Amino acid sequence: MEKNFSLRELNTFGFDVTARYFQELKTLDDVKELLGNSSRFLILSGGSNILFSDEFYDGFVVYPNLKGIEILEENDETVMIRSYCGEVWKDFVDYTVSKNLYGLENLADIPGKVGAAPVQNIGAYGAEVKDTVYQVHTIDLVSGETKVFSNEECQFAYRNSIFKQFGVCSLKFEVRPLIYAVDFKLKKHGELKLDYGNIRNYLISNNITNPTLKDVAATVKAIRAEKLPEVGVVGSVGSFFQNAIVSMDKYQEIKSLYPDVPSYPVDDHFIKIPSGWLIDRAGWKGHRENHVGVWDKQALVLVHYGGGKPQEILDLMKKIQESVQTKFGVEIKPEVNIV
Numbered sequence: 001m002e003k004n005f006s007l008r009e010l011n012t013f014g015f016d017v018t019a020r021y022f023q024e025l026k027t028l029d030d031v032k033e034l035l036g037n038s039s040r041f042l043i044l045s046g047g048s049n050i051l052f053s054d055e056f057y058d059g060f061v062v063y064p065n066l067k068g069i070e071i072l073e074e075n076d077e078t079v080m081i082r083s084y085c086g087e088v089w090k091d092f093v094d095y096t097v098s099k100n101l102y103g104l105e106n107l108a109d110i111p112g113k114v115g116a117a118p119v120q121n122i123g124a125y126g127a128e129v130k131d132t133v134y135q136v137h138t139i140d141l142v143s144g145e146t147k148v149f150s151n152e153e154c155q156f157a158y159r160n161s162i163f164k165q166f167g168v169c170s171l172k173f174e175v176r177p178l179i180y181a182v183d184f185k186l187k188k189h190g191e192l193k194l195d196y197g198n199i200r201n202y203l204i205s206n207n208i209t210n211p212t213l214k215d216v217a218a219t220v221k222a223i224r225a226e227k228l229p230e231v232g233v234v235g236s237v238g239s240f241f242q243n244a245i246v247s248m249d250k251y252q253e254i255k256s257l258y259p260d261v262p263s264y265p266v267d268d269h270f271i272k273i274p275s276g277w278l279i280d281r282a283g284w285k286g287h288r289e290n291h292v293g294v295w296d297k298q299a300l301v302l303v304h305y306g307g308g309k310p311q312e313i314l315d316l317m318k319k320i321q322e323s324v325q326t327k328f329g330v331e332i333k334p335e336v337n338i339v
């Protein structure tokens with residue numbers, strides 16, 4: 001166990017945060033040795049969806065880093081693959097694409113580790129990881145009990161799952177699961193999802209009329225590189241806010257003032273409005289305040305240019321939330337885990 005460990009390289013915002021205690025876990029035995037050391041742990045993987053609210057984290061950070069990828073079984077239609085939690089997500093996606101397996105191509109180049117992917121049911125370009133997760137292997141950090149969660153038991157939803165509330169494992173929860181491996185069921189023959197974002201247009205403009213799985217993954221990567229800050233160069237956690245879910249009445253009220261408001265149906269009563277559009281229309285896109293700001297190519301992304309403190313992002317977050325609330329009467333909630 002390390003004391004006063006710097007997490008600067010372990011959070012993609014790039015804040016200079018120190019943890020009182022830190023331990024890397026490379027095997028399940030490492031996890032078992034940890035039991036009893038604390039009643040409260042923060043699980044940190046790639047740190048690409050965490051905002052530390054202070055520069056000193058006065059607690060115990062565990063860094064699960066079990067490695068390995070195994071093909072478990074295979075038939076004419078599907079392949080079951082297990083990846084341990086410490087594998088880098090984008091490398092895992094590249095591996096599946098290189099094997100011509102369908103299911104993860106639209107999730108190419110999302111930062112972070114495999115173990116965190118089910119936590120917020122990562123999604124991009126019309127795909128969500130829930131559609132490929134077969135089961136999730138966990139170990140309780142306090143009791144040491146192992147449990148396998150079926151896809152259904154994971155309770156996947158939009159940027160959510162049963163695991164999201166347990167990132168900070170504490171005695172007060174009945175389950176405190178650390179995800180140590182994930183089994184994915186991928187298809188040998190599949191349909192490509194081209195109708196989300198700019199994928200189809202990008203393919204057409206590059207004269208790709210009959211795209212392969214690899215073309216789609218490469219396209220997603222190219223579009224992401226144009227729109228999002230590069231990890232390690234500009235600090236961010238990707239989308240800082242969740243999209244807003246509003247009532248039909250509220251949507252009609254906004255539409256009467258802004259006929260071009262984009263929207264996606266949720267059910268008969270609610271509708272989703274991209275928070276990036278709300279933030280942009282409230283005038284924040286490209287705005288900079290000292291060391292932090294709003295990314296000029298995507299207003300949903302808050303950025304840290306370096307040398308700043310977490311409080312600056314929290315202050316900016318509050319100002320944006322208040323301004324969107326005042327202008328549209330809509331509450332926007334953070335997608336990032338604030339600890």
Ligand SMILES: Cc1cc2nc3c(=O)[nH]c(=O)nc-3n(C[C@H](O)[C@H](O)[C@H](O)COP(=O)(O)OP(=O)(O)OC[C@H]3O[C@@H](n4cnc5c(N)ncnc54)[C@H](O)[C@@H]3O)c2cc1C
Pocket residue numbers: 012042043044045046047048049050064085110111112113114115116117119120121122123124163164166167168177178179180228229230231236237238239337
């Ligand atoms: C530039 C950029 C672009 C992004 N684009 C997208 C995108 O398109 N779609 C998307 O969904 N997300 C996106 N993200 C967010 C982020 O990459 C994902 O949420 C990713 O899955 C987080 O992985 P991580 O390993 O960094 O997790 P961390 O940030 O370390 O942790 C995230 C949460 O998961 C918990 N956790 C982590 N590992 C485990 C584990 N093994 N067991 C149990 N709990 C665990 C943590 O306690 C925390 O609550 C983006 C981020 C950046 C910086």
